[in-house]
Amino acid sequence: MRLAVDIATLFLLVVGCFFVFLGSFALVKLSSFFHRIHGPTKASTLGVGCILAASVLHRAIHGTGLHPRELLITVFLFLTAPVAAHLMSRAALSLMDRRPEAPCSGTEPEGHIRDDADERAEQQARERAEGRDDG
Amino acid sequence: MIARIFPSVPQSITVFVFWLLMAEDASPGTLVLAAFLAWLMPQIAARLEREFARIGEARILLPLGAKLLWDVVVANITVARQVLGPEDRLKPGFIWIPLELTNIHGISALTSVITLTPGTLTAELSADRSHLLVHCLHVEDPEQMIREIKQRYEAPLRRVFP
Amino acid sequence: MLLLLLALPFVAALAIAMARGASRRTVAWLAAAAPVLGLGMLGWLTPAVMAGSELREIVSWLPQGGLALGLHLDGLAWMFAGLVLGIGALIVLYAHYYLAEEDSARRFFGCLMLFMGAMLGVVLAHNLLVLVVFWELTSISSFLLIGFWTGRQDARQGARMALTITGMGGLALLGGVLLIGRVVGSYELDAVLAGGDAIRASALYPAILGLVLAGVFTKSAQFPLHFWLPQAMAAPTPVSAYLHSATMVKAGVFLLARLHPALAGTDLFFYVVTTVGAVTLLIGAWYAIFQHDLKGLLAYSTISHLGLITLLFGLSTPMAVVAGVFHILNHATFKASLFMAAGIIDHECGTRDLRRLGNLRKYMPYTAALAIVASLAMAGIPLLNGFLSKEMFFAEALEAGEQSAFRVAISIAALLYGVFGVAYSLRFVHDAFLGRGPRALPVEPHEPPVWMQVPVAILVALCLAVGILPGLVIEPVLKTAVAGTLGEAAPEFSLAVWHGWNLPLVMSIAGVLGGLLFYFALRRLFALHDAMLRTWGRHLYHVNVEKLFNAAWAFTARVAAGGIRRSLFWMIVVVLVVGSAPFIGQEASLLGDLPAPQPMPALGWVLWAVLVASTLATVAWHGKRLTALIVIGATGLMVSVAFAMLSAPDLALTQLLVEMVTIALMMMALNYLPKQSKQARTPFRRWRDALISIVAGVGVAGLAYAMLVRTPDGAVSAEMLARSLPEAYGANVVNVILVDFRGFDTFGEITVFAVAALVVHAMLRFARMRPDEVMPGPPVQLPIPADLTQLLFPLALTVSIYLFLRGHNAPGGGFIAGLAIAVPVLIKYVLQGARAVEATFGFDYVRGISIGLLLAAAGGLGSLLFGLPFLTSGHVDLHLPVIGSLPLASALVFDTGVYVVVFAGALLILSTMGTVRRRTLAAEEAA
């Protein structure tokens, strides 16, 4: 029994780590925001959930007993992650030059989100307009 | 009368269970305290919420949750492949999904579900709350996608949040 | 008695100040009462003084500091008191007629009485510190008197110049007196005078002498600080007559006389004082000849006479001192009368310019007669008092010092003085009363009211009486005064008009003839009326004072101009100096012997990398504020994880929650601030700042490292760990420290938190704020997140209560719990809008803060009921039916206070910031 639980724990740990890492990896690897956001918001959440489950199991065997309250952490995480993801997408949408217009128009190509380069260009333009910079 | 004492029974139950879980204890003292909080919390929340969610068929929540969990795991593996594979094979895109759900709590729940399922992400609710903008990491057939979402998640949710 | 005497003028001043609405006559009577009564008292005391007994009265003031209101009346004080009161009485009479309708008699006489009292204080003082006190009071009251005509620029300037110079002297005198007190061990005059040898032998003697003489020379207008006196002639003439001839300027030489036994008798004293006296004597006399202003002439002649007196005290022989004291008296009488005469001329002719006056004997014969007699006294013509002291001076000059060259020089100076003195007296008499004129006067001159002449007449009569019958009139007075000055060393002498033909007499005659010749010759040669000599002292003073003001202004403005940046820069520099100083030139190394460092867990390196990278990124991106804020969020997160890793869960929690609130705060602020920082384009400054920052960083890191590698011993916390559970009933020692061991810190801390909220509220409540960039369109709706967080709120509240109740035994506690519920409410504000939240959630945050503070205080004060100190915790185990055992610590009440304050405070801050624009808009709509 202990062995089975330990093996389950190890499995959950490995899977959890994998997904947490995967989420971050997607963040780095993928080329645009709307691609990247899929990684961390879901994979990482799941990964953390696995690790928490592993923790519950581990504690039940090696620690002070069964502490299901750690699962509450997962509950909160699953409750809040969509809010965060939704808001970040809204934010990205609001910075997009070509936003998916009205409903029912089907797919749209992805637009460009205002980034550092745009801001640099804007600032340079502003400085040129002001003529000089003082500070 | 009951409505005044427990303006939201679901919430009271949630809090009660929540407290017992947190305290990891079922002594009389804890139970009394949990009951007290189960009464108190909705009272306080009532001052902040516009309305409490009305739950229709609560019993389909459990199978829905299980289905969701499974979907999450499966879809995560899919996404893992997509992420680890070459990016140019992806066909991402935005899709407007028409909604039949009118209850805002239902819409919220659907949004969460869509977001939690890998590969899809809700980005916006149209102002008239009739369409949901979803971003898909890889979508071959938008219509198929819309159908699947409506059937798999929206339908049960309409029963939960009538 | 002496106290009463001293108090008289002050009482009069007070009475005058109180007598609002009194007639001018009443005021004058009040003012006259003081000197007249005083003279009466002085007369009553005279027999005793003459008999050689010294009256003394001491009122304790500051016994520990050696400061006592010690007064005494010896011969010298008696003479001077008589002078001050006598001439004072005459001046009051004169001034009553002199002052114009529009002049405020109350102010004038009030100040005059103040001065009279101060001057009396100077002469009566037995304690040198008291003397300094009154000395400075004379400066201050003379400032008010000189500046009496406040609308006139020369009056204001003259007053300021006089105050500056004499104030400087007074401060120097204070220094000198303090040094004397150090040497002698007392400020009492008899101790000081008795300690003359000790003073002269002391290493401090040069300093003492220098400082005291600085006081003397400034007050008595000695070269090169003489120039304030002519400037002070902007004062009303009674003031000039009183202060600038008879009394105040004599305070300097009075002090010289006073301290003569203590200071005189060294070569240093001799040469310095005689030289300064001689130079002043000549310069004053020379300049007097060329003045066009009647009062200017008198002022310079006063300077010259003061130089003479100084010179006499410098000579230091007993007879020279006698001559000095005698000349003080003589000069006071004739100069006061001359000033009053000048005042009459000014008053009646409307001008004091000698170039426009002349032939006044025709218009005001009595005045002319009186003034001419007084002038002759000033010139030192026989049968007048001036002659007698001048003769004594000549006699002493011929025997001055031990070196013949010096003696010759002094004698020549004496002769020249005789010549110049006659010359300027002649100029006064001739240009005003004789000769041709007057020219272009605004009014037809005539005799003044008779009561204006009476004081002049009295003084002139005195000049004559002394000059003719010195032995009878003045000898006893002089003997008394000299006895007071020199004590045992007082010489025997007798005054007589005729001493037979001797060298001094020859010098006198030569002086008179030379003066006549000089005046008329000079008139022909140089056209005196056109000659106007520049007084360099005054000029230099003005230039330098202006320079001082400008320099001071420029300097302070320049120093202060750097703003915060400079403030911080200097502080950092000081810190760097203080931080490096202990290591400079010392063997001590910062690190000592390095023990093996602890191994680093992998997580540590990650935290370190993220912390450092995000910190540097914050610096790199600081110009783009949103980016910087996001990046700095990672730094905060890493700090809190570091706390968790290093065994501080409470800290990690607090840091996390505070971090969240801080982010919200900054985002709200960013709405009203520019999105970007302007970058300084000066690379120099950037590099300099970077260098300083790196040095500071390395320094702090070094200190931290040095501390970390030292093994601690004897920290008090070991005992806290041991006593936490048995005595404070808490397993979470950090929380026990917060609410029990060091609960008072927490009490202060929540006060800070509460006040911060109040400050934010106070600053934004009525502010008109406008976002830096107004977004178009209606407020955005975020229905989905808003809906999702509805579920969150009751759960968060439950968690918060959990954290609060468990805090004493697990991470948590009032503060953390308070924030844990404030943040969800804040999320509601963000997602639903302030209007929606506040419409339903009717919570008065200010009141909440108040209640929280009171709760915390009550939690602390409860123990007082049991006779135990503030914040002493109690503990009970309640055994309730169903619930069972319920352990309660009284610290819970205190912690509840914390909870409430933190919740209410955080929300007051954030809701005030969040809703400021709404209020502004509402106000604008209303307006």
Added chain:
Amino acid sequence: MEFALASGIGVLVAAGVYLLLRARTFDVILGLTLLSYATNLLIFASGRMVVGKPPVLRALVEPVRANYADPLPQALVLTAIVIAFAMTAVVVVVAMRNHADLRSDHVDGREPERKPDAGPEDERSRDA
């Protein structure tokens, strides 16, 4: 490990001081925040670095320093965090008002190139 903490503190201080000297309101606020992290860590460090021994007493573990981290610095840091937050709130609001009232983002309320008033002459007509 000591080196990592010390160097972390050092980097925070350096960055904080640099930003503090930028003299733009928001930069100063960021600088103060970084400095407050640094000071908190430094105070915390005065209890030395202990991994895995939080000062929450456990049954059967003797309450001595060897078994628990030093709780006192932790309590001090808590106080310091709260006070730093309070101060940050005030600075932030002052910065807002500064910008609203004076239309300047500079900490001195005006752009630095403006010299102080031209000279004393304009304010003081000469007495001399």
Added chain:
Amino acid sequence: MIDLMNLVISGAMVVVGCAMLLALWRLVRGPTAPDRILALDTLYVATIAEVVLLGMLDETEVYFEIALIIAMLGFFGTVVLSKYVIRRDIVE
């Protein structure tokens, strides 16, 4: 087994640490504001994992509250920052 378990837990901490470093990279690189917000959010989530692993390693429960608070309120930063990007006025 305990040793293996501890080894795996430590290894997991390293892997999650790597995930944090990747998030850091995105945080510093950007290029868009939402990217950075996302990176910060990811850091928070990874932190929960680290804290839980820490608790497993030390066999203590004192880190529970930290993980709970991050899970419950850690998205607050994301909410505020995103709201700012969407609309500068975060409380309307």
Added chain:
Amino acid sequence: MQHLVLAPIVLPLVTGAILLMLERRHDVRVLRSGAWIGLALLLAAAVALVARADGGGIEAYLLGDWPSRLGIALMLDRLSALMVLTTTLLAIPALLYACAGWDRRALHFHALFQIQLAGLNGAFLTGDIFNLFVFFEVMLIASYGLLLSGARGERIAAGMHYVVFNIAASTLFLIALGLLYGMLGSLNMAELAVRVAAVAPEDVALVRVTLGLLLVVFCAKAALLPMYLWLPETYARAPAAVAALFVIMTKVGLYALLRTGSLWFGDMAGPFEGFARGPLLVLGMATMLLGSLGVVGALRLRIAAAYLVLMSAGTLFVAFALAQPGTIAAGLYYLPQSCFAAAALFLVAHIVQRQRGRAGDRVLPTGLALPLQTGLLFMVTALALVGLPPLSGFIGKFLMLAAVPAGDIGWVYFSVLASSLLALVGLSRSGSRLFWRTVEDQRDTDSVDGQPRVTRMEFAATALLLALVVAMSVFPAPVLRYTTATAEQLLAPADYVREVRATTPQVRAP
């Protein structure tokens, strides 16, 4: 009555909290009554404390009934009692002045005022170095509130400078405290005195840095050169009543310097005896001179007043750095009177400002002649501040000069006398310009319309401050007796330490 020492802290705090509660629903009159009741009780407590401290004993009040090394102890000795009384006496006229109308215009004024008092008193009474920090912060944050509540425009910018500088200084304070605890393992000041003396030789340099940083903080708060730049604008821009109360704030830094100096750098301090005295003396003198130069160059009366505060801080630095019984006693005599006088000058400046209409307190001619009372108030104030006889400023300076050790006479005498002279020059100039000079052709154009009228209450507040100065001048002996005893107490730190260690909890184990 053992709890009396608590009163100066808790009383105003509770008063402040109650006033906060009342402010929304009640009239300003209710608030004022509450504030005055609180202040009256505080005064009674302060007087009682002085009387008790004058018994000569040092009392430790163990908060939470913990031994002082574990918990926090409030300490009552002559010095702290004196400071508390000074604060209270200063608060009375400040509140009186504020009650003439400013308290209506500044939100939360009364609560902030009371909490400020609590912070000040806490700083003076605490015997724990970290608790000192906390009360510094209480005092500072309340001062931000008082300065900024109701503020607009330039005042905000001045406030910014003040706030940022003080936060930076507080950060430094914390760094020093961290190092201090890390090196010495205690926070109780008396306990630290013992530990400082016993520092191992290899740690001396590090402890020197630590204590040096702490002194830098105190000096920064006390506005010692070169860290005084924050002061002039802040004080000159503060509302008059607030500026009057602020005068005591620099003295808190000085107090801390004196307290820590006497405990840690006194005769029992071993390697730290006389630490930093030399630099402090030199910088004190320089501060004094620069302060007086600022008075000379000031274009506004309030700026001049601020520089006078600086000058008096410099004087006190010198007095305390000399560390002689006589100089400390003199300094402690000088301290309250300089507070009163400087506060009075701020009030006078505000009165002048309103009576001169357009020109305000700028040293500029106008067509408006000022009433004689204002002139009189100004003159007395100026005399006291410059240190001219017969007022207490003079007494303080002369006492200090008389006690300067022989070796330091030259520079100290020079700087004290020269700064007095410069201040005299400056103030006589501004005085004669403000009160004497009227410009004929502006007589009709200048008016005080739109300026709030100067009320009798405001005059009374100023006169009250001056009455305190005069009382200290006429009866200096009892004050000096007290301060001399204080100095002796300070120079015997061993007694203090013994007293703290000997005080045991009432019920807990020692």
